[in-house]
Amino acid sequence: MAGAPSTSDTWWTNWAAFIASNGSIPTQYSWHMEGGGGDMQSSVATYKTILEDNGLATDHVVNINEYGIWSEQVPAGSAWWIAQLERVNAFGLRGNWLSGDALHDFLAGLVGKPNGGTSDYNYTAGGYWPTPAWQVYHYYAKNMTGTRVQTEPTADLLGEVYAVVDTDTVRLLVGSRVATGTFYIELQDLASVGLPESGTLEIHTYGFPGTDDHYAELDAPTDLGWYGHEYSGNTLSFPIYQVDVYTAYAFEFSR
Structure with missing residues (x-):
């Protein structure tokens, strides 16, 4: 379904009633999150409400196909979506907003190559490089290992964090x-x-800078160094200065 679950959408409610009536229950539930709004917590909660209203189980796999609009497919937006999907334990397929030959050539914006996005673009040419968004997914796949811990987005749902505790x-x-x-x-x-419960915590910071050029090359995140944060009461708070709409960050500290 190319639209998020809604209790006021008769397509969703009629469909749920139909599959409940004849027992054609899917093993996975899938929909698009490509409207530029909405969030995974609300969407999954609504999906469960629709199923419960029809006496259906809510423990099936959620597999989002597809997520993220074009402007969100930068490092900051990529990290936002990773945190959203992880929180509700959902799979997700990154949206592909290109067309024609380019649809199958850039890994949904995760790689670039010479003349990408220009009139000189040649789909048979090689010379690929990682884009800034690719570096976010690479860090996520290679470094975000261990036990997932509970996180919450900012109240306005514009800031997000995904956190893990490794050995x-x-x-x-x-x-x-x-x-x-x-x-x-x-x-x-x-x-x-x-x-x-109190002291100074040394945190290592990495930045994933980006631009409005979705074909740009970024060979590695930027090492922003270490900073000591004083804390007390078993709690530490530190600011994120989001000065542009592109940059994502990773923070690491020893336990």
Whole structure:
């Protein structure tokens, strides 16, 4: 379904009633999240409400096909969507907004090559490179290992974080949804990962810069160095200065 679940959408409600009446229950539920609005928590909650209203189980796999509009397919938006999907334990397929030969040539905006997006573009040419968004997914796949921990988005749903605790390291992947401004990351119950309830925590920061050029090359995230954050009361809060709509961040600290 190319639209998120809605209790006021008769397509959704009639369809749920139909599959309940004849027992044609799917093993996975799938819909698009490509309207530029909505969020995964609300969408999954609504989907469960529709199923429950029809006496259907709500423990099936959710597999989003597809997610993210073109303007969100930058590092910040990519990290935002990763956190959204992880929170509700859903699979997701990154949206592909290109067409023609280019539809099958750029891995949904994760790779670029010479003359991409220009009149000189040649779909048979090689010379591929990773885009800034690719670096976010690469970090996510290679580094965000261990145990997923509970996170919450900002109240306006524009700031997001995905966090994991590994054997000796805690990692956070932070993004925003095509938004600028300042928001805060608050780490609670630091003692649960073996840290003292007060002191100074050294955090290593990486940046994933981007631009409005979806074909640009980025060979590695930017190492932004270490910074010591003083904290107390088993809680640490630090700001995210989102000065553009492109940049995502990763934060790492030892436990």
